[in-house]
Amino acid sequence: MQAGRALARLSPEDKLERVQAFAAAGQPTLFVGDGVNDAAALAAADVGIAVHGSAEASMAAADVLVSRDGLGPVVELVQLAKRTLRVVRRSLVLSLAYHAVAVGLAAAGLVDPLLAAILMPISSAVVLGHAALGVRGPLGASEERS
Numbered sequence: 001m002q003a004g005r006a007l008a009r010l011s012p013e014d015k016l017e018r019v020q021a022f023a024a025a026g027q028p029t030l031f032v033g034d035g036v037n038d039a040a041a042l043a044a045a046d047v048g049i050a051v052h053g054s055a056e057a058s059m060a061a062a063d064v065l066v067s068r069d070g071l072g073p074v075v076e077l078v079q080l081a082k083r084t085l086r087v088v089r090r091s092l093v094l095s096l097a098y099h100a101v102a103v104g105l106a107a108a109g110l111v112d113p114l115l116a117a118i119l120m121p122i123s124s125a126v127v128l129g130h131a132a133l134g135v136r137g138p139l140g141a142s143e144e145r146s
Contacts, residue, residue, distance in 0.1 A: 015041035032074055033058050049074055087134030095127050 007018055015031070019041045022029045031038070031045035034054040039061040042048030050062035052069050059065055066073040102119065105111045111119075 012037040012040060016044055019044045030078070032071070033062075049077070083134070087131055090134065091127050091131050094130060095123070098123050098126075 007015075010018065015033075015038065019029050019031055023044070023046070028047075029045040030047045030049065031041045032049045032051060033039075033042050034051045036055045036057045038050075039055075039057040042050060042058055042061040042063075047064065048062040049064045049066060050058040051066050051071070051074065054062070054065070064077065066077065102111070102116065102123070106113075106116050
């Protein structure tokens with residue numbers, strides 16, 4: 001997030017208005033709040049995050065509840081979401097590439113149907129393994145901040 005994009009000390013109405021304005025402009029919105037006055041903006045945002053010690057109304061309106069103190073867990077959550085999206089995209093490319101080659105070979109009669117039937121679940125396992133390994137591990141200082 002760009003430093004100039006973070007907003008603070010707004011009235012509940014202004015918070016909701018800002019979230020709705022970003023959404024109307026087609027921009028994804030993430031709102032972090034902890035009080036009753038944040039509930040409407042939390043519910044309106046694409047992703048609402050209630051932090052540790054939040055009021056009941058904020059927790060009910062939020063998509064995510066961070067149970068540790070501070071904003072560090074929010075940063076980790078955003079990094080994990082970005083990493084997960086990269087893994088999903090790579091997995092889709094891997095799967096599509098494999099299937100394009102496999103269908104081409106099968107259509108040309110170069111792959112025995114029994115072999116194709118054996119390779120299909122193996123390809124699924126490879127994609128699942130890639131996805132599982134891609135999002136594992138702690139988020140560290142070396143994690144991309146894109």
